[in-house]
Amino acid sequence: MPTEIYLNVAVNGLLTGLVYGLMALGLSVIFGVVRVVNFAHGEMMTLAMYATVVAFASLGLDPFLMLVPAAAALFALGYLLQVGIINPFINRPEHSQFMLLVAVATILVNLQLILFGPDARSVQTSYSFDSFLVGSLIVDASKAYAGATAVLIAGALFAFFRFTVIGKAIRACADNYTGALVVGLDVKRLYALTFGLGAACVGAAGVMLSLVIDVTPALGPAYTLLAFVIVITGGLGSMPGALLGGVLIGLTEALAGLLYTPSAKSMFAFGILVLVLLFRPQGILGKRIG
Amino acid sequence: MTNRKLGGKLPARTSLSRRTFATGLGAAGIVAGTSPFSIVRAQGAALKVGVLLPRSGVQAGIGQDCHRGVEIAGDILRGLDLPPLEIMNGDTESNADVARARAERLIGEGAQLLVGAFDSGQSTAIAQVAEQKGIPYVINIAAAPPITEQGYKFVFRNFPTAPMILTDAFANQKEVFAIAGTAPKAVVFMHVNDTFGTSMAKGIGGVFPKFELPYKIADTIAYDPAARDLSVEVAKAKATGADGLLLVSRLNDAMLLTRELVKQRWTPTAILSMGPGWYEDQYLKTLGKLADGPLSFVPWYDPNKKLSKTLEAALAKAHPGVNLNTNHIFTFEALLIAADAYKRAGSTDPKALADAIRTASIKDNVSIGPGISFDAKGQNMTLKNAALQNRAGKLVTVAPTVAANAKPELPMAPYDKR
Numbered sequence: 195m196p197t198e199i200y201l202n203v204a205v206n207g208l209l210t211g212l213v214y215g216l217m218a219l220g221l222s223v224i225f226g227v228v229r230v231v232n233f234a235h236g237e238m239m240t241l242a243m244y245a246t247v248v249a250f251a252s253l254g255l256d257p258f259l260m261l262v263p264a265a266a267a268l269f270a271l272g273y274l275l276q277v278g279i280i281n282p283f284i285n286r287p288e289h290s291q292f293m294l295l296v297a298v299a300t301i302l303v304n305l306q307l308i309l310f311g312p313d314a315r316s317v318q319t320s321y322s323f324d325s326f327l328v329g330s331l332i333v334d335a336s337k338a339y340a341g342a343t344a345v346l347i348a349g350a351l352f353a354f355f356r357f358t359v360i361g362k363a364i365r366a367c368a369d370n371y372t373g374a375l376v377v378g379l380d381v382k383r384l385y386a387l388t389f390g391l392g393a394a395c396v397g398a399a400g401v402m403l404s405l406v407i408d409v410t411p412a413l414g415p416a417y418t419l420l421a422f423v424i425v426i427t428g429g430l431g432s433m434p435g436a437l438l439g440g441v442l443i444g445l446t447e448a449l450a451g452l453l454y455t456p457s458a459k460s461m462f463a464f465g466i467l468v469l470v471l472l473f474r475p476q477g478i479l480g481k482r483i484g
Numbered sequence: 485m486t487n488r489k490l491g492g493k494l495p496a497r498t499s500l501s502r503r504t505f506a507t508g509l510g511a512a513g514i515v516a517g518t519s520p521f522s523i524v525r526a527q528g529a530a531l532k533v534g535v536l537l538p539r540s541g542v543q544a545g546i547g548q549d550c551h552r553g554v555e556i557a558g559d560i561l562r563g564l565d566l567p568p569l570e571i572m573n574g575d576t577e578s579n580a581d582v583a584r585a586r587a588e589r590l591i592g593e594g595a596q597l598l599v600g601a602f603d604s605g606q607s608t609a610i611a612q613v614a615e616q617k618g619i620p621y622v623i624n625i626a627a628a629p630p631i632t633e634q635g636y637k638f639v640f641r642n643f644p645t646a647p648m649i650l651t652d653a654f655a656n657q658k659e660v661f662a663i664a665g666t667a668p669k670a671v672v673f674m675h676v677n678d679t680f681g682t683s684m685a686k687g688i689g690g691v692f693p694k695f696e697l698p699y700k701i702a703d704t705i706a707y708d709p710a711a712r713d714l715s716v717e718v719a720k721a722k723a724t725g726a727d728g729l730l731l732v733s734r735l736n737d738a739m740l741l742t743r744e745l746v747k748q749r750w751t752p753t754a755i756l757s758m759g760p761g762w763y764e765d766q767y768l769k770t771l772g773k774l775a776d777g778p779l780s781f782v783p784w785y786d787p788n789k790k791l792s793k794t795l796e797a798a799l800a801k802a803h804p805g806v807n808l809n810t811n812h813i814f815t816f817e818a819l820l821i822a823a824d825a826y827k828r829a830g831s832t833d834p835k836a837l838a839d840a841i842r843t844a845s846i847k848d849n850v851s852i853g854p855g856i857s858f859d860a861k862g863q864n865m866t867l868k869n870a871a872l873q874n875r876a877g878k879l880v881t882v883a884p885t886v887a888a889n890a891k892p893e894l895p896m897a898p899y900d901k902r
Binding site: 195196199202203206207210307311312313314316318322323324325327332334335406407408410411412413416447448451452455456457459460 | 539540541542544545548677705706707708710711712713714715716717719720722723736739740743746747748749766770774899
């Protein structure tokens with residue numbers, strides 16, 4: 195097999211992995227601060243994908259123009275979910291939180307089925323079929339745009355948490371809940387902001403993924419699972435870990451498909467998860483608790 | 485489940501009771517796809533037919549396309565003076581376990597005959613339930629050979645098995661290459677790894693050597709029918725240096741594969757499909773001129789048959805712009821078989837219905853071949869394939885010569901020159 199094929203496949207896997215990472219970043223941010231696992235994560239992503247598809251089909255809006263509106267809409271949804279539904283469950287047992295968010299996920303899937311039907315829908319822009327030729331390397335243009343945007347958004351999110359007052363306050367809540375209360379932080383509001391930010395992340399990832407894959411309501415649960423695999427591999431609660439996990443899973447799927455058999459792509463991704471759980475349960479960049 | 489009535493003459497009364505209405509209304513959110521109410525006639529009760537299709541999930545597009553065959557069947561069956569059918573819709577959700585549960589539920593709700601389910605895995609599950617419960621089951625589309633090799637007494641298939649499809653496909657390919665004067669030298673065989681895909685892959689090993697085709701199979705690549713990204717698969721196929729693709733795919737993956745071929749700047753000499761996807765309306769409409777060129781070797785309809793023209797006209801009226809295809813043809817014929825059996829059996833007794841199906845001899849039908857009849861295993865062995873090519877958003881028949889309305893165009897036009 196020609197050597198450039200390995201490079202081609204690896205680059206494609208890397209770019210897909212970056213978008214996966216952005217999606218999982220939202221899940222990791224929410225868990226890292228609010229300590230609630232968002233089991234409706236993939237379903238929220240498909241909401242953003244449908245918004246992109248509808249805006250493109252009805253108004254001719256390029257998906258990149260939908261980045262900010264979709265992220266803002268998902269931010270609002272996440273904020274309202276946290277304030278209205280999740281906050282009362284914060285101190286309840288984990289299985290209650292689990293059932294609550296599974297219920298939210300089921301409602302979202304069925305709403306999407308009612309509104310959009312089960313058919314796969316896609317965005318076919320003028321650059322949907324473009325690719326860049328760099329020497330013998332062929333890079334899918336849509337994946338390149340999506341991967342680059344994912345890096346930019348992840349960078350902006352890191353900067354927000356590191357350099358802004360609100361970001362620091364959110365980190366304080368994550369580090370020491372009681373301490374945050376003592377110094378007068380409005381923890382519930384900060385939780386809502388965090389959930390909103392996580393949802394905005396997955397919204398942006400959804401917009402980017404609509405360039406790469408077709409959307410169906412059934413996609414949500416599959417991507418919720420994928421997000422879990424990524425954040426557990428990278429380290430639940432670790433933002434760099436989520437990105438790393440995404441890239442690792444993207445690369446693994448791509449190279450496993452090439453070197454072994456495409457049918458076994460997911461098997462290798464889950465194989466990595468099992469190895470991480472066995473030998474580094476906190477994830478590659480996660481912190482050991484207790 | 486939603487119940488619909490098909491066939492029969494003018495109504496003495498509709499059988500839409502408050503309970504039926506409430507049941508249908510309640511299920512409307514669950515079951516996608518509806519058919520307009522036809523009319524129930526007074527002469528005898530309608531035969532309750534459970535139609536199981538993948539109306540949601542990864543095969544939803546195809547399942548809903550099959551349902552169009554159900555929608556247009558009522559008036560045609562009435563025109564053939566066949567007794568009415570009460571359609572009970574079931575959604576398999578593209579999942580064999582769900583198919584099994586839905587079949588049990590439909591039988592529990594009174595279905596006297598089952599039809600479906602497009603997919604071999606789902607049809608296998610339904611066949612087990614039908615045989616266990618003693619309810620006749622007419623398979624519309626499913627090619628895995630074992631379904632009719634189990635000694636079942638209540639299972640019938642009016643669709644070719646994988647070896648039948650392959651045998652016809654390779655014969656048609658030789659014909660196409662001879663007319664076109666060109667052929668690929670090597671192909672990569674890419675197939676979905678579901679029951680249908682693996683049955684076809686197994687069949688190729690036995691059938692391919694008998695035909696002395698001009699190409700060799702350079703590599704075989706199996707992939708998940710629910711795959712979201714097929715870039716690796718296409719890259720791997722391209723790297724073999726083959727100049728053709730031999731495919732057994734579904735609809736969504738056919739579109740994904742085409743996109744990847746364009747992005748990876750590879751136009752094979754020929755795309756030879758031996759399954760669904762590449763000839764379907766959604767494929768043609770979504771991809772526009774990029775959809776032109778692939779050849780599909782599939783069970784098809786004989787355009788010269790009278791009932792084919794009736795079916796074509798009914799589909800054009802109900803769904804303008806939708807091309808008649810395998811999904812409509814074989815779903816319609818499954819209902820035709822049910823109505824014909826009910827008429828001859830004169831009873832809803834499952835055994836009488838099964839006996840009537842076993843002795844069916846329907847000459848006025850749609851699919852290519854002498855008509856509908858079943859062997860001792862419940863298989864219609866007389867069905868034939870056609871070779872279709874996508875041209876400017878339409879389908880033309882290029883083989884067999886007796887049914888052809890165009891000549892094949894090979895090699896395919898490069899994607900970047902369209």
